[in-house]
Amino acid sequence: MSEVLFNTHDAVLLCTMLMCIIFALLLLQLPQPSKLHKVFIIGFCLASFAIPLDILINFGAGFHPWMVKHHLTLIYLFEFGAWLQAPMAYFLVRSQLDKNFQFKAIDYLLLLPLFLNTSHQLIAYHSLPLAIKESIQSTMDIMDLSITIFFVQTAREIFRLALALASITLLKKYTLTPESNLKPNQLTWLHVLAYGLCLYTSISLLNAIFLTAQVLTKYSLPVGYIGLFQNYICAVYFISLVSKLHSDAVQQCFLKPLQLSKGTTKSGFNFAHIQTLEPLMLNNKIYTNPELSLDDLAHSVGVSPRTLSGVINGHYGCSFFEFINGYRIQEAKRLLSESAHKSTSVLDIMYEAGFNSKATFNGMFKKTEGMTPSQYRKTMCMHQMAGFEARP
Structure with a gap:
């Protein structure tokens, strides 16, 4: 044995x-x-x-x-x-x-x-x-x-x-x-x-x-x-x-959409598509449209949905859904941390960022940031107060 x-x-x-x-x-x-x-x-x-x-x-x-x-x-x-x-x-x-x-x-x-x-x-x-x-x-x-x-x-x-x-x-x-x-x-x-x-x-x-x-x-x-x-x-x-x-x-992958591409894309992708896509996201904030679809975004970029999906998957390393919601999460974070939106409810900020589902918003926000939107707002408020008190 x-x-x-x-x-x-x-x-x-x-x-x-x-x-x-x-x-x-x-x-x-x-x-x-x-x-x-x-x-x-x-x-x-x-x-x-x-x-x-x-x-x-x-x-x-x-x-x-x-x-x-x-x-x-x-x-x-x-x-x-x-x-x-x-x-x-x-x-x-x-x-x-x-x-x-x-x-x-x-x-x-x-x-x-x-x-x-x-x-x-x-x-x-x-x-x-x-x-x-x-x-x-x-x-x-x-x-x-x-x-x-x-x-x-x-x-x-x-x-x-x-x-x-x-x-x-x-x-x-x-x-x-x-x-x-x-x-x-x-x-x-x-x-x-x-x-x-x-x-x-x-x-x-x-x-x-x-x-x-x-x-x-x-x-x-x-x-x-x-x-x-x-x-x-x-x-x-x-x-x-x-x-x-x-x-x-x-x-x-949620953080990648916010990184502007300065060099060339991976082999097989046209850099011009990226140059057209990123201004739409960063400047026009097209992602705030809760009904935005792959077809709609592809039409705005001037390519077929299949081509755009390939660019997003290959260059950013995530799906269309993750790509769009990555921007929406970042926009929600910006709104939650700004004092000008202090009185704006979390639900209103959710809609303003482009989400139309509270469950999706809370789930993706917690998965990305490790806390709920309300907790994030409190944390940022505490940081701002600490920074203000530390000033001479």
């Missing part, structure tokens, strides 16, 4: 590792504020991939004995992930919010624990002969380990939780800044990243405290169940990140 390496709990760890890879690929497809930002993406995803792999190697019911037998040198090799993940997440949030972010000397202090732990592992374990490593793994009992190890693990989780909370603080401060240039929907995945990491590290800290208490008191505590729960939470965390980031990537 073939050897069974993975059980159901191990499959959760494997799923988390897969989600880390997908998350990295999705994130790298989005426009990056800087090259340094890309480094933090890779660093965060690499660390997040290493954590479940390290757990699988050390605690997998079937996988751990197999690793001891076949790949003993890889044990403890991926422990760096737990020390690297939180600093990379913090730097990732900072570099996303601040396009001028520069890595300073003081920032290296956040990587010092990683360096110290890696150095200790190289000296205390990886430099040992294979025979001694095999002896350690075959006789090791968690209750016989030095209490110092558990105090270090607890300190590590406190460090990770502190950085997760620091990331949340950065996001809160940025959201309240009137000059913030990222839209709410562009911040949502960052909130999922920061708040999810905070939850995950809180459970990790609880488990570390229970482990320390168990070793000190010799009482049996539910550390195994907490550890399993932590693994499942981590899987849900990365599935949520991938889901949200994929949703944000799809929503980018």
Whole structure:
């Protein structure tokens, strides 16, 4: 009979590792504020991939004995992930919010624990002969380990939780800044990243405290169940990140119609059609006609509906419906944020922007901006008041 390496709990760890890879690929497809930002993406995803792999190697019911037998040198090799993940997440949030972010000397202090732990592992374990490593793994009992190890693990989780909370603080401060240039929907995945990491590290800290208490008191505590729960939470965390980031990537087509094309279009499209189409949208605001159809717009541009549909799909990367409603959403945002329309109802603004369905308007607005039109108006009002109060 073939050897069974993975059980159901191990499959959760494997799923988390897969989600880390997908998350990295999705994130790298989005426009990056800087090259340094890309480094933090890779660093965060690499660390997040290493954590479940390290757990699988050390605690997998079937996988751990197999690793001891076949790949003993890889044990403890991926422990760096737990020390690297939180600093990379913090730097990732900072570099996303601040396009001028520069890595300073003081920032290296956040990587010092990683360096110290890696150095200790190289000296205390990886430099040992294979025979001694095999002896350690075959006789090791968690209750016989030095209490110092558990105090270090607890300190590590406190460090990770502190950085997760620091990331949340950065996001809160940025959201309240009137000059913030990222839209709410562009911040949502960052909130999922920061708040999810905070939850995950809180459970990790609880488990570390229970482990320390168990070793000190010799009482049996539910550390195994907490550890399993932590693994499942981590899987849900990365599935949520991938889901949200994929949703944000799809929503980018709503922003494309507002970008004037200066160069040539993709092969096969006549740039003259774009030059005719965009003034109709930006200057004539033809999209404010709620009855506007593809045929109507094609007639105004002077092309066939099929040609116009091909231009919109190929050049802007979205459908006619998404193209028109992208402009309508932007117009609604402008009206909602202007003080001259402060007394205008949201329903009237909806009609003025070109929508004739409240459900469609609210649904698309929330999908694009991450909040309802009314919430958006309140947020913009708060920003304007904050900006006014900040003036000398």
